[in-house]
Amino acid sequence: MTQATLAVLRALSENPTQEMYGLQISSAAGLPSGTIHPILARLEAAGWLDSSWEDIDPVAEGRPRRRYYRLSPAGAARARHALDRADAAVAALRLRPATGGAT
């Protein structure tokens, strides 16, 4: 799993019940806008994400509807697991004693 995917999962996991649209997700994940669509599509295809349209009338509002994403119940559990594993890997790297030096 790439760092970008982990960043997206982390952003969505902050509040798993909250729906977010693409620009919000990229901003929360610290990724350039426009780069997360493949990630969202992959996660949705894998069943980790659910998506739905914003509930507005585009004509009345004078703007297109946003596409909202949130973690599915199964996706939330998998995301937590993936993030925990990534965090554990980072922690293990930090705890690894320095090598080399006097013997």
Added chain:
Amino acid sequence: MSDRTRILLTEALAYALDFAPTRSPTRALARTLARALARARTRDITSNYSLARALDLAHTHARALGHARTLDLARDLDLAGNLARDLDLARNLARDITRDLDFALDRDRDRTRNRDLDRDLDLARDLDRAVVVYSRLIKLLMHTELGVPPREGSARSAVVVSPAAQRVTTLVVQLLPAGCRAVKAEELAAELHDIAVAGGPRRRQLAHALRVLATIVPLRRALSVSGRRAAERG
């Protein structure tokens, strides 16, 4: 070679020739492209090598054109700072797109060797789209608002969605699997609108659209998988 592919390559050639009188490297590329086109006309295009080669040449030519023209834009306008950086960004994105399309072409060539005629027809259609998108992208970079400084004191209350960014997102949508186009078209339109509402200048909107275009290969792949799974679920 399909009539459509031939027309597209002819257009690309005509496009190259527009610039040929002033640029010898471009003229040479245009000549090479013309030769490839002439060869391709005489062959049965299900020998896809000719098509792929012609597309490669079109690619090379488009890349050279984009690079030279973008540099000229910056030089002629004598603009420094933000504009130069934005042009660099556009050029880098164009390079990324070229690389992605190259990967796609390589992969599709491999597929062509191993798959049946139906697959080949799909490939030819996809490559047609790639040619269209790439030539339009280069035209866009040449004529876009990238060279136009943002207007001073323009009314923030009016939402101005960049036509160039809209054109790029339209091209993105054309490259996606048919079943996903309507959803992505509206989603991308909403994103451009949101950037505009937030006061994002047209260049930022265009950069956003180009970033989406730069990820077209993985996006198309992911959406294809999604579509197949949906079909399997019935």
